[in-house]
């Protein structure tokens with residue numbers, strides 16, 4: 101199983117599943133991070149503590165812990 | 176009598192109340208500013224507006240009340256400020272919704288729109304940022320879009336003011352015409368389920384203000400309020416199994432076990448359909464947008480933080496270097512002004528009250544306006560360009576180690592301007608524990624009102640080429656101390672799980688000159704207004720307390736001594752002693768002397784102690800009090816009136832360091848304390864904050880005093 105955290109900079113992936121519930125899931129969905137969406141990793145902070153991704157036209161910052169909950173596949 | 180009524184009636188009839196709703200950072204507040212003459216706070220990051228604000232204006236024969244609401248991504252109560260919006264939309268009375276949408280990111284923005292369409296309210300869509308869309312080669316067919324979703328859509332730009340009038344006309348037209356049903360269509364399988372529930376509601380003649388279709392959609396989505404309402408109805412018994420069955424069908428269709436997710440996909444599909452129909456991208460998108468190019472430097476894993484520190488350092492250098500140029504002139508002006516005004520007043524007491532009280536106090540505060548303006552410009556740039564979110568991104572990892580949330584950065588930076596909006600903007604933090612923690616350490620971020628004290632003291636004790644660095648060091652050590660305090664609080668009072676960090680990074684924008692101008696002007700005027708009212712009043716009080724009671728015996732005994740004394744120098748020295756002695760036996764002197772032992776371990780004389788205590792009301796009062804006390808004491812030699820000189824002559828270096836440390840840490844001001852208490856939710860938090868900051872300030876100042884004493 102590959103997660104968003106495993107992705108390198110500039111790699112493009114498709115989301116398979118969100119392994120989370122409740123508020124966080126709702127928030128991710130409202131940011132467009134949902135099943136079938138295509139995501140590109142733009143930047144990593146040192147030690148991948150925080151990453152910046154691009155979904156559609158929107159850039160989103162999230163922590164490594166949250167990125168780990170997002171299951172992805174290569175396009 | 177009747178003429179008044181006849182006049183009043185149509186005014187009420189033509190009153191339109193508009194709720195402004197949209198995702199964060201789409202330009203809602205700016206749109207209001209451009210239709211009215213309001214100056215709402217605008218900034219390029221999510222969560223600028225955290226509370227509802229009403230703005231009134233007239234257009235033709237209509238009275239408008241527009242309510243600016245905090246941005247919200249979807250109909251959830253994720254953070255407090257989103258709850259404000261949600262509650263307003265559900266519970267308050269308004270005529271029409273303007274849904275503001277960012278044209279350059281239509282598909283994502285439509286998510287909220289499609290949820291709004293299920294609310295049975297009149298909606299008008301404002302396709303904002305049309306100027307930016309044009310530059311990016313995005314073309315939206317507004318008429319076709321209006322036809323497709325059954326809601327008027329108007330292209331506008333809050334910056335160029337294009338389309339604003341059309342938008343208002345569309346609102347009026349919508350207001351005057353009866354409600355129609357927006358066309359929001361779901362996939363076939365969901366439509367089937369909706370139809371079945373609608374049929375059932377019709378059969379039982381269920382009474383509802385919302386349309387049956389919307390009730391059905393809300394039920395399927397699992398909307399709590401709709402559930403609660405229907406739960407007590409007799410039809411619930413039969414309805415419930417139908418609902419369960421319907422949800423199962425939908426979930427099966429979407430291959431998911433979460434009905435909310437399924438609906439999100441339904442909405443997304445609808446939005447994708449609309450976007451594909453109405454939006455044309457003329458230019459091919461570049462591989463890397465300008466924002467991404469800038470980002471690759473500014474949030475670089477290695478250079479990102481040094482670049483940020485460099486920016487901050489430059490800001491404080493400028494604050495000191497440029498800010499101090501007009502200082503001499505302002506100082507000269509107030510000296511001249513004091514002398515001129517003083518010459519026209521015959522009564523000695525009144526002259527002293529005006530010249531040594533009000534003019535000296537207010538002058539001491541106004542002296543620092545140039546420094547404050549530069550600081551405000553820096554903050555306005557940080558907020559307006561989009562760099563703010565980048566720094567939050569950069570610092571999240573670091574902050575996380577201290578138990579803070581990356582987004583805390585936004586209220587903390589706001590705190591460098593003023594603590595009051597900073598306390599408010601902590602609302603963007605979802606978790607109450609994170610929010611309280613942030614509230615507690617905001618006062619460690621030195622607000623604009625403390626800048627005068629710092630500039631005064633660094634100017635008095637350091638050469639001007641070093642003073643900027645010292646200023647920077649003061650701010651940084653304040654912030655670091657705040658982080659340490661956060662760590663301690665996180666380990667003790669606010670223990671708990673970490674909250675997720677997900678934040679939108681806006682695109683970089685060059686704020687217009689007008690925007691910066693208004694932001695800085697509003698804040699500066701507030702500072703000046705405070706100087707003219709509150710500080711003037713406080714200076715009068717300080718003057719009174721330090722002049723009375725008059726001790727005639729003391730005066731007489733000195734006067735005879737002065738007469739007997741030989742030579743000018745001896746006479747001057749005695750006069751000086753007299754004014755000091757008089758000051759010491761005044762009310763203020765008595766208070767100061769009383770609290771002096773408490774502050775003696777920090778090396779403060781009674782004047783400093785009094786200034787600090789007065790500073791609990793507002794930090795500007797520290798400077799104005801020192802101004803009054805040293806103007807009265809007449810410690811300064813005749814040819815130089817400057818407070819800077821007085822400070823450097825009367826205060827030792829270690830005491831000055833300890834003084835700055837206390838200023839850095841203790842409570843911001845009275846007004847901020849009230850806002851803190853309101854935002855924290857309980858008065859007990861105020862007492863905690865008071866105890867916490869006072870103890871930390873005292874201990875740190877004690878250490879600073881003794882260390883400096885050893886080194887010096």
Ligand SMILES: Nc1nc2c(ncn2[C@@H]2O[C@H](COP(=O)(O)OP(=O)(O)OP(=O)(O)O)[C@@H](O)[C@H]2O)c(=O)[nH]1
Nearest residue numbers: 200201202203204205218219222223224246304333
């Ligand atoms: N180019 C362009 N920029 C705009 C326009 N409208 C707003 N902006 C910019 O967009 C940013 C956000 O504006 P705000 O008015 O603060 O947005 P808001 O919707 O009130 O944001 P929140 O209060 O956080 O929900 C600011 O940097 C504005 O300068 C527009 O029509 N064109």
Ligand SMILES: [Mg+2]
Nearest residue numbers: 203204223224
């Ligand atoms: Mg706003």
